[in-house]
Amino acid sequence: MTDGQRLSLHVPEPEVRPGGKPDFSNVPIPKAGSVRRPEVDVDPKEIRDLAYSIIRVLDREGEAVGPWAGSLTPEELMEGLKHMMLLRVFDSRMLMAQRQGKTSFYMQHLGEEAVSCAFRKALLPGDMNFPTYRQAGLLIAGGYPMVEMMNQIYSNDADPLKGRQLPIMYSAKDYGFFTISGNLATQYVQAVGWAMASAIKNDTKIAAAWIGDGSTAESDFHSALVFASTYRAPVVLNVVNNQWAISTFQGVARGGSGTFAARGLGYGLPSLRVDGNDYLAVHAVAKWAAERARRNIGPTLVEYVTYRVGAHSTSDDPSAYRPKEESEAWPLGDPVIRLKNHLIRIGTWSEERHKQMEAEIRDTVVAAQKEAERHGTLHSGGRPSMRDMFEGVYAEMPPHLKRQRQQAGV
Amino acid sequence: MPRMTMIEAIRSAMDVSMERDDDVVVFGEDVGYFGGVFRGTQGLQQKYGKTRCFDAPINESGIVGAAIGMAAYGLKPCVEIQFADYMYPAYDQLTQEAARLRYRSNGDFTCGITVRMPTGGGIFGGQTHSQSPEALFTHVCGLQVVVPSNPYDAKGLLIASIENPDPVIFLEPKRLYNGPFDGHHDRPVTSWAGHPLGEVPAEHYVVPLGKAVVRRPGSAVTVLAYGTMVHVAEATAEETGIDAEVIDLRTLMPLDLDTIVTSVKKTGRCLVVHEATLTSGFGAELAALVQEHCFYHLEAPVIRVAGWDTPYPHAQEWDYFPGPARVGRALRDMMEA
Numbered sequence: 187m188t189d190g191q192r193l194s195l196h197v198p199e200p201e202v203r204p205g206g207k208p209d210f211s212n213v214p215i216p217k218a219g220s221v222r223r224p225e226v227d228v229d230p231k232e233i234r235d236l237a238y239s240i241i242r243v244l245d246r247e248g249e250a251v252g253p254w255a256g257s258l259t260p261e262e263l264m265e266g267l268k269h270m271m272l273l274r275v276f277d278s279r280m281l282m283a284q285r286q287g288k289t290s291f292y293m294q295h296l297g298e299e300a301v302s303c304a305f306r307k308a309l310l311p312g313d314m315n316f317p318t319y320r321q322a323g324l325l326i327a328g329g330y331p332m333v334e335m336m337n338q339i340y341s342n343d344a345d346p347l348k349g350r351q352l353p354i355m356y357s358a359k360d361y362g363f364f365t366i367s368g369n370l371a372t373q374y375v376q377a378v379g380w381a382m383a384s385a386i387k388n389d390t391k392i393a394a395a396w397i398g399d400g401s402t403a404e405s406d407f408h409s410a411l412v413f414a415s416t417y418r419a420p421v422v423l424n425v426v427n428n429q430w431a432i433s434t435f436q437g438v439a440r441g442g443s444g445t446f447a448a449r450g451l452g453y454g455l456p457s458l459r460v461d462g463n464d465y466l467a468v469h470a471v472a473k474w475a476a477e478r479a480r481r482n483i484g485p486t487l488v489e490y491v492t493y494r495v496g497a498h499s500t501s502d503d504p505s506a507y508r509p510k511e512e513s514e515a516w517p518l519g520d521p522v523i524r525l526k527n528h529l530i531r532i533g534t535w536s537e538e539r540h541k542q543m544e545a546e547i548r549d550t551v552v553a554a555q556k557e558a559e560r561h562g563t564l565h566s567g568g569r570p571s572m573r574d575m576f577e578g579v580y581a582e583m584p585p586h587l588k589r590q591r592q593q594a595g596v
Numbered sequence: 597m598p599r600m601t602m603i604e605a606i607r608s609a610m611d612v613s614m615e616r617d618d619d620v621v622v623f624g625e626d627v628g629y630f631g632g633v634f635r636g637t638q639g640l641q642q643k644y645g646k647t648r649c650f651d652a653p654i655n656e657s658g659i660v661g662a663a664i665g666m667a668a669y670g671l672k673p674c675v676e677i678q679f680a681d682y683m684y685p686a687y688d689q690l691t692q693e694a695a696r697l698r699y700r701s702n703g704d705f706t707c708g709i710t711v712r713m714p715t716g717g718g719i720f721g722g723q724t725h726s727q728s729p730e731a732l733f734t735h736v737c738g739l740q741v742v743v744p745s746n747p748y749d750a751k752g753l754l755i756a757s758i759e760n761p762d763p764v765i766f767l768e769p770k771r772l773y774n775g776p777f778d779g780h781h782d783r784p785v786t787s788w789a790g791h792p793l794g795e796v797p798a799e800h801y802v803v804p805l806g807k808a809v810v811r812r813p814g815s816a817v818t819v820l821a822y823g824t825m826v827h828v829a830e831a832t833a834e835e836t837g838i839d840a841e842v843i844d845l846r847t848l849m850p851l852d853l854d855t856i857v858t859s860v861k862k863t864g865r866c867l868v869v870h871e872a873t874l875t876s877g878f879g880a881e882l883a884a885l886v887q888e889h890c891f892y893h894l895e896a897p898v899i900r901v902a903g904w905d906t907p908y909p910h911a912q913e914w915d916y917f918p919g920p921a922r923v924g925r926a927l928r929d930m931m932e933a
Contacts (some may be wrong), residue, residue: 271688317663324619347702357701364668365701372693373792381664386621386671393665409658416653578699579737580760581706584806584850 188406200435204260205506208515215517218245218461219252223470223471226478230456237447237457240491243466248527258307261535264305266465267525267535267563269327270299271544275551276322276332277496280339283555284353284500288563291337291353293319296566297495297513300465300521305394308472309362310389315366319354320426321396330361332551342426342560343568348578350570371397371404371535375424381421381479392420392479398432402446403439411487415453420479422472423450423487426462428494431505450487462492463518464523491518572596600796603773606636606712606745609754610674613802614644618671622649624659624676624712625780631679633699634714634773656686662709664694674758677713680767681727686711694763710712710757710764716824716871717908717917718771718781721806726908728823728872733765734849734881740805741848743767745826746776746793746906749846753804760805769823773800777824779833779919809858814841817865817930820856820882822848823917825869832923838931848878855883857889858859864895865930869923874902896933901926 201209221241224233243255254489258266265545275574278293284292295302302323309315315324323337334346338356338460340351347357357365364380367373378394386393397407403427414421429436436446443449450457456478460471468490493516497504504510529535562568576583576591600608613620619791623852630637641649647863652659656677663673677683683690692713709801733741742757742764744750758763765792771777775787788794812830814832816839826844833840839860845852860866866886878901886898901918909916909929 254909266633285822314669332620346704347700350702351700355700357704359701359704365697365705367693369688369692372689374695375661375689376665376668379662380669382662383621383666383669383671386666387669406657406661409655409661412653412655413658413662525634545799580740581698585853 192561198437200508201266202509202512204507204509206509207511208453209508210515210517213517216240216242216243219255221252221254223253223474226474226481227483228456230454233456234451237451237459238444240459240461241467241471242461242464243470244464244524244528248503248524250466250528254467255475257470259465260370260529260532262307263465263525263529264534267522267529268413268543268547269303269323270465270522270525271547272551273299273303273323273326275547276326276335279551279555280336281500283339283563285566287455289341290564291500292339292538293354293495293499295320295322297520298426298428298462298492299323300460300468300525301490302469305424305472307469308395308476311392312362314364314377314380314391315363315394315396316373316380317396318367318370318398318401318542319366319368319371320398322354322356325356325358325361328361329361329473330358332554333558336555337561340558340561340563341569342558342562344558345570348570348574350574350587370401371406375410375413377405378419378421380417382417383412385417385420385482392422392476394422394424396426398438399425399429399446400434401435407529411450411453411455414485415455418484420482421485422475422479423455423485425487425489426488426492430494430498430508431502432498432502445488445489447489448458451527455485455487457487459489459491461518462490463521463524465521466528470529493518495568498584549588597795598798599789599794600747601794602744602747602768603636605751605796606754606768607638607640608796608798609751610637610640610759611643612756613674613758614640614648616800618672619671620727621666622674622676623652623670625652625654625678627651629675632676634770636676642906650696656682657689660686660689661820662698663709663711664689664707667709668697668705672708672758674710674712675712680713680715680724680729681724683713687732690733690739690763690765691736695736698762699738706761707763708755711767712766712768714770715767716769716771717913718777718824720910720913721784722910723907728767728846728870728903729765729875731872731878733885734878735781738763739849740764741767742805742822742846743769743848745769745772745823745844746791747788747796748793749803749873751796752801753805753846755800756802758807760801763847764805767823771824776827778919779828779870780831781793781914781919797802798911803846803849806850806870807847808843808845808855810841811844812840812842815863817839817867817927818856818859818863820845820866820868822846822870825871828918828920831870832920832927834886836925837925837926851853853885853889856886860886860890861893864893866890866894866898867926867930868900869918870899870902871918872903875905876902877902896930899930901927
């Protein structure tokens with residue numbers, strides 16, 4: 187008996203709110219190079235501890251250290267730096283375009299560029315990503331034309347999606363990029379289904395599922411993990427933990443679980459945690475997980491520990507729910523600066539050349555933007571036709587829609 | 597011509613489809629080794645192997661979500677939701693994903709999936725094994741909704757559904773699996789053995805989606821029905837002596853409006869019957885369409901006979917079911933109007 191003790195409800199709160207001093211001292215950050223690299227066919231039971239650590243390659247001095255280092259050549263790293271810088275400039279231009287009223291909505295990647303840019307380089311042609319709204323690096327690093335992305339954002343007359351989708355909800359099958367829903371978590375189990383199909387057909391392609399920390403609370407996350415585990419689907423299950431789900435800190439979705447990676451343990455999945463702001467570490471872990479899938483060993487859960495420096499979208503102001511200085515206090519630094527410092531450290535890069543490349547990238551993005559704007563922006567210039575609105579609901583337009591189109595006068 | 601029950605015809609449709617096309621896969625709860633709780637997939641795993649017909653975890657959003665991913669890859673999944681009453685966890689995947697892949701991606705990705713689910717009551721299934729949720733699907737643009745009423749149609753419509761490039765919700769009136777049912781629950785059970793629509797070709801054939809059929813020609817009143825209620829309507833016409841024209845809609849979306857309008861303009865009266873609850877049911881859509889398109893031909897208001905707006909009860913099943921007594925009363929009232 188508990189002598190009639192009164193119960194009370196636990197509602198978790200972040201450590202700090204606006205006005206407070208940011209404090210990440212409770213986030214344990216292992217030293218770069220300190221986490222072991224198991225063979226890809228390791229028994230998941232033997233690496234349960236990796237779900238509670240953080241795999242890191244770049245140390246404070248910009249040196250690549252430890253068993254996960256060495257998955258990329260200096261040339262590939264240069265390319266990676268360029269992709270991240272492109273994405274950052276693309277974001278800043280599109281964010282401004284939204285403020286100028288050229289589109290209704292935008293979502294940026296600031297601080298998270300390494301995750302999608304580096305992951306993309308671990309995939310092969312034919313593989314399929316099932317992304318959320320914050321993985322445009324998959325497109326940038328996959329060589330998808332920036333102008334097409336902008337056309338989609340502007341919903342102009344060259345929009346590949348004919349103005350039907352919210353800005354940034356791209357679709358690019360030929361580039362291994364599944365149509366973004368805008369719903370949360372639904373794509374996670376679809377990725378598993380796609381991977382199961384590849385296995386059913388004895389194909390060689392693998393899938394990658396993407397989800398954010400907040401959406402792991404959705405039941406489709408559980409559905410995906412059950413299906414992936416049961417059928418050993420060739421899929422990489424990515425969780426991007428950027429600490430914030432709009433205004434809700436990650437603890438609300440994580441609950442009593444130590445980490446998001448640890449969610450995979452109950453399903454018998456090898457579950458790794460990686461420094462999401464470390465391009466080299468992201469790539470090395472992605473490659474490891476992709477190889478497991480490709481060798482038909484099964485799925486892997488990967489948690490990318492990162493920080494959403496910007497707002498969730500153009501529709502919220504983070505200073506209303508977290509300290510403004512929090513991003514600067516984030517202990518894993520900035521992915522672009524860290525890779526730049528590494529390249530300088532190994533002697534293939536310099537501050538001058540970096541500045542020069544920044545300017546070149548800006549010119550490239552501005553040129554693409556001008557080209558896109560020739561096709562119109564949301565409220566001016568060319569736009570998809572009203573006829574397009576009625577097309578594509580079904581392969582063949584049913585009679586009732588034909589009648590409605592007629593009523594609409596198109 | 598072989599004779600089949602409706603469940604055998606449904607199984608034959610999947611068999612024929614899997615035989616013809618390696619991309620057709622079948623999965624769901626208990627559908628693999630055991631062959632489904634209604635035996636709809638019996639023998640398919642033995643014939644086509646475990647990777648083409650298999651058991652799924654009890655997770656409807658997972659079943660449909662995985663099927664969507666498979667369709668995006670290029671397969672043609674035909675999945676089973678064990679009872680239509682269990683589809684709600686999958687509703688998000690069906691309505692916002694399956695229904696919209698083609699539209700939102702401008703055809704970059706499509707979703708040719710078929711989702712089978714037993715529907716309707718009459719088997720003392722209570723509130724969680726008797727529902728008729730068709731209106732929850734007809735309201736969703738991008739979905740197609742099929743409800744067969746007999747073995748011949750069930751096979752041809754299911755093959756057409758599996759071959760269709762867009763998602764199809766295939767609702768199987770479970771009370772019809774083993775025999776036609778005219779609503780007289782107190783009479784001996786009949787089988788498909790003596791029914792002309794129990795003659796089902798063993799080979800491939802298609803009953804096209806979007807085509808209704810006149811089941812019983814008549815001149816006095818048009819009865820719009822689908823699934824089990826087709827048999828109830830036919831029996832009621834015979835028993836009341838009212839010369840009703842019974843239309844079996846077969847596909848609710850897309851709807852064969854031409855057949856409906858032609859009939860109502862001829863008879864001047866229209867009764868809509870369905871087993872699902874009345875309010876905001878598919879009958880409301882039918883009644884609206886009939887008055888829009890046939891108003892000047894109508895001699896009486898369009899009447900609906902449907903399940904009462906209550907959960908499907910257990911002990912009161914036959915008080916709930918819109919059987920021949922209620923349908924007959926409505927027909928007589930309409931003729932007097």
